[in-house]
Amino acid sequence: MTSRKATTARGRTLGAELRELRDRSGLSTREAASRIGWTAAMLNRTENGLRATNPEEVASILGAYGVTGADRERLLALARDAERPGWWEPGDSIYPAALKALIGFETQATRITDVETSLVPGLLQTAEYTRAVMQACGVPPLEVETRVATRLGRQAILSRPAPPMFSAFIDEASLRRPVGGARAMAEQLHHIRRAASRPNISVRIIPLHTGAHAALSGPFTILEFERAKPLVHQEGKSTLCFVDSSAEVKTFVTCVDTLKSTSLTPERSIEYLDSIIADHGRQEPA
Numbered sequence: 001m002t003s004r005k006a007t008t009a010r011g012r013t014l015g016a017e018l019r020e021l022r023d024r025s026g027l028s029t030r031e032a033a034s035r036i037g038w039t040a041a042m043l044n045r046t047e048n049g050l051r052a053t054n055p056e057e058v059a060s061i062l063g064a065y066g067v068t069g070a071d072r073e074r075l076l077a078l079a080r081d082a083e084r085p086g087w088w089e090p091g092d093s094i095y096p097a098a099l100k101a102l103i104g105f106e107t108q109a110t111r112i113t114d115v116e117t118s119l120v121p122g123l124l125q126t127a128e129y130t131r132a133v134m135q136a137c138g139v140p141p142l143e144v145e146t147r148v149a150t151r152l153g154r155q156a157i158l159s160r161p162a163p164p165m166f167s168a169f170i171d172e173a174s175l176r177r178p179v180g181g182a183r184a185m186a187e188q189l190h191h192i193r194r195a196a197s198r199p200n201i202s203v204r205i206i207p208l209h210t211g212a213h214a215a216l217s218g219p220f221t222i223l224e225f226e227r228a229k230p231l232v233h234q235e236g237k238s239t240l241c242f243v244d245s246s247a248e249v250k251t252f253v254t255c256v257d258t259l260k261s262t263s264l265t266p267e268r269s270i271e272y273l274d275s276i277i278a279d280h281g282r283q284e285p286a
Contacts, residue, residue, distance in 0.1 A: 012049030013108055014078050016227035018061055019047035025065045035064040049228065055079040098240035102233055103150075105242075106157055109164045111224040113256055115215045117171040119179075120188060123155050124168060124195055124203075129188045132180035158201060166201045168192075169215065169259050172208045175276050182283035189277045196270060204263040205272050214258040222252055 022032045022043075033043040037060075045051035058079040062072050106112065106123075114121040120129060130151050134144045158166055178185040196203040206213055221233040232243040232252045243249060264272055 011052055012105075012228040013225060014053070014058070014075065015047045015049040016225070016229070017075060017078075018058070020227065021062070021065045021067060022047070027065075032061075032064060036060055053079060098242070101242070102240065103154055105223050105231065105233070106154060106164075108225055108228075109157075109223040110226050111165045111167075111222075113167045113169070113222040113224075114219075115169045115221070115256065115259065116174055116219045117215055118177075118219065119174055120192065121168045121170065122151055123158060123166060124192050125151060125155075126184075126188050126191050127152060128180050128184045132184065136179075158195070158198070163200045168201075168203045169206060169256070169263055170203065171206045171213075171215070172272075172276070175205065175273070176208075176279075178280060178283065182280045186277055186280040189273055189280065193270060193273055193277070196266065196273075202266045203269050203273070204259070204266055205269040206259065206263045207272065210262050213262050214255045220252055220255075222249070222256065 022029070025032070027035070029044055029047075030040045033040045036043065042051065046053050046057075055076050058076060059072075062068075062075060067075070112123070114123065119125075119133065122130075125133075127148050130148045131144060134147055139147060157163060175189060179188070192203060195201050206215070218234065222230060223233065224230040229244060229246065230249055230253075232249055234241050234243065243252070263269070
């Protein structure tokens with residue numbers, strides 16, 4: 001039996017549900033693994049989303065736990081979906097595995113908290129803003145439009161039925177920098193303002209007069225799920241990584257709690273955003 005690493009949100013969700021079913025059955029990891037014919041380590045990795053599994057293996061697990069009917073069919077369907085590529089994985093994809101994983105996690109998250117200190121959050125960017133960022137970062141011209149389209153595609157999760165709750169904490173410096181020019185930046189800020197009117201989206205600005213704040217060490221995103229443990233995504237110029245240790249995730253959650261007291265309220269942030277939009281308007285060439 002081969003072991004494959006599971007990096008998809010669907011795999012994590014499936015593992016969390018299997019762990020919950022084992023707990024309900026009153027079985028320890030060792031007892032359950034013995035029934036299935038696995039090692040305890042193999043079952044533990046499956047439950048934590050660190051090992052991919054297939055529908056046949058899931059059927060064996062469900063049989064050992066006595067799961068039947070609609071729950072059995074739903075979990076087998078989830079096992080089949082976990083092996084299926086998403087829209088962002090077309091054959092010879094140019095995207096790194098970590099980015100594919102991020103997109104998968106975003107589609108499964110029930111809450112996303114994005115803290116940004118130098119850019120507008122990706123899920124709130126306009127095409128023109130994204131294009132300007134890509135060009136400034138030296139992305140090859142032939143890849144720019146593909147990446148822009150991918151970023152816009154990711155944003156669909158915010159307007160789908162039953163969308164995740166999305167909270168953005170944005171340093172004012174990110175909103176003052178005229179990426180793409182004053183006119184493009186003003187439109188970007190109008191886009192944020194329109195997005196913030198949706199019931200599932202909130203925007204909080206960290207004003208410059210705050211001085212030093214808890215997020216100055218760098219941007220990050222917290223993704224929370226219905227059943228799986230939350231994780232944190234961090235991105236550098238050439239790296240993307242995930243943090244899922246409960247202790248480490250807690251430090252990021254604490255950072256967000258601190259930012260709630262140092263940032264403007266969502267209502268005040270919109271008023272402040274209007275003043276920044278006006279400032280960009282005054283910078284437009286005559």
